[in-house]
Amino acid sequence: MYRIVQATDVGPGVRRFSVEAPHVARHYRAGQFVIVRVDPTGERIPLTVAAADTDTGLIALYVQGIGKTTRRLNMLESGDSLHDVAGPLGKPSEIEHYGTAVVVGGGVGTAIAYPVVKALVDAGNRVISIIGGRSRDFVILESELEATGAEVIVCTDDGSYGRPGFVTDTLADTLAGTPVDIVFAAGPVPMMKAVAAVTKPDGVRTIASLNPIMVDGTGMCGGCRVDVGGKTQFACVDGPEFDAHLVDFDLLARRNQAYHDFEQVRNAELEDPSCRVESSP
């Protein structure tokens, strides 16, 4: 069992958990994730680790409640426990001294972007972090990002905070004004696809942190496979970060919808357990 020492709301339907997982904390590097199971009948879901502290053995997870599992997770409070936390999994981000790096985080994807920003700053890069959300409430980690020393630009779709518009608009403006050596993107699939489209014409190297459905997270099942430049890759062991210009984002988006109907049934049950639908055998 992995104790939650702190659980806080950070946005609408988004919570931050500080969880005791000393082995994960000790080995964690930016870009890696954990597989979490809430309870003994729960599914295994991948969650990106936003921060880790070797001394306290704590890791920070940001969870947006969408499916049953993430919504159940978000009902947990300080003092509760997660049944399983396995990791850190995936290859760490390739952090080096690139020069100028832009890190784009959309919605809860900002939690993936944050450790990358921090690591890039520590590696001596000039880092511009563009983060966005639907509206002001959905913007997370702004002050933490500022504390890293990166230049932070906030955008909201509805213009309620920061620059109005999508992160990609700001990214395009940034690229027009500054030579950029590398772009990292983490967020919803359409956002990452749009980022890749913005950076492709000028050939700015772009890395996307992919978020496919996973089961074991160790390469054993291949459920997380993605198409990168016509080659099948397993996001859990070959990624999760890949060259965004080579990723087939449409395939990723489709595969992420594979269990849409099942999720809806489970979500309905979560709201009203009496409406439990009997499924096959």
Added chain:
Amino acid sequence: MSAPLTKKERMKLDRIDMPERDAVERAGSFEEVNLGLTAKMAQLEAMRCLECKRPKCIDGCPVGIQIDEFIRLVAEGSVAEAAEVIQRDNLLPAICGRVCPQENQCEGTCVLAKKERPIAIGHLERYVADYVRTEGLHQVAEMPRPTGKAIAVIGSGPAGLACAGDLIQSGHAVTVFEALHEPGGVLVYGIPEFRLPKEIVQTEIAGLETLGVVFEMNAVVGRTHTLEELLAEFDAVFIGVGAGLPRFLGVPGENLIGVYSANEFLTRVNLMKAYLNDADTPVLDVTGKRIVVFGGGNTAMDAARTALRMGAADVRILYRRTEAEMPARREEVRHAREEGIAFDFLVSPTQLSGEDGLLRRVSLQRMELGEPDETGRRRPQPIEGATTEVEADLAVVAIGNGPNPLLLSTVPDLERTKWGTIAVDEATGRTSIPGVFAGGDIVTGGATVILAMGAGRRAAASVENWLDTGVWELPPSEEESVESA
């Protein structure tokens, strides 16, 4: 019991069939297919044994169980004693009695195999193991004095469990590191309930825990712990992580929704319990659908029969060679067929096609058998222009596993074979790094439960030798015995 039967009388007895759940009933149920022999059946079957002076059956057993001895004891009705005999060489008989390919091993070398009715050694092994389990006679060996040595076992599948079992009984402290949330490896994520009830695996693991083996779950060695850390903390490390990286077909369309690796399909259903209503893990709904399974091994049979039990209307196994080359246990093939699974031989997929991202059709190339390949099986080759198509809503790819890079990529100085598996001295499981042993599928590539267990046990013996002598190079006497083995 009357006077012992003469050899002639024994020869006249019929092989006792394993009682089975009815094919129609079981095709909709995850309950175990084989029901087990009764005491009477077991005794009658054991009485058929001709008590060969030089029993050939033992030669066929990868772990050298004293088969003649345990069968004689069963015939005498001394089942608990028979269990002790098996236990000397096999710590997991309830599992092996169910999943070993006996026809290629002990039963294949039994003298009666020539007449196609070898002693049902597997069924008897299972009977003995189930008897001691259900009667609560599980022998708890007397614990030896602690040696003060500690050994790390990576992976809790058959190789790791067998290795841990031997080492704990020698008085060492043993910690098993498992990446998943439940111990058992392929025994829990791969082999389905109807062939190997999970309760049996849990009993075996609980037995090891009683002996003092510590199981650490969610421990992904290479990530959660490094091998170097384990080497610093433990006196020896055994790697038994399995193959664990599923192969795909390498044809267009393999990433359509509806294409699963067997590992994923079986893991969702078995380990994550998607066949139960209260599990949160989904599996694509196969009710009334058409399923194809690529492959001819036990995993292919398991996937096909699982799909059937999940409600599929039509399940077919597509295999690129013929039935004779299928590596699956004969019993599984027969069970699959009885349950209504169709087999198409000499076909190989060339393309998977779909609509809206969902699998709909499989294009197939017809094959014929050519010259034998390096495995001795005749190599399938395409018949030019002979193609066909089958409709399919779900395809399961069960064509084997490659070595998983997760741990190996973090240990560059661990020597590998040209297949990417760990290079070891076969007799001792010793790797290129002193103190590090390996065995099972990560060494051999996809093989069987019993071979993995055998490797785990050989490595355990070799660990002992290493702890005693501190010599990593094989002593000459051992090398000689390797050659003669």
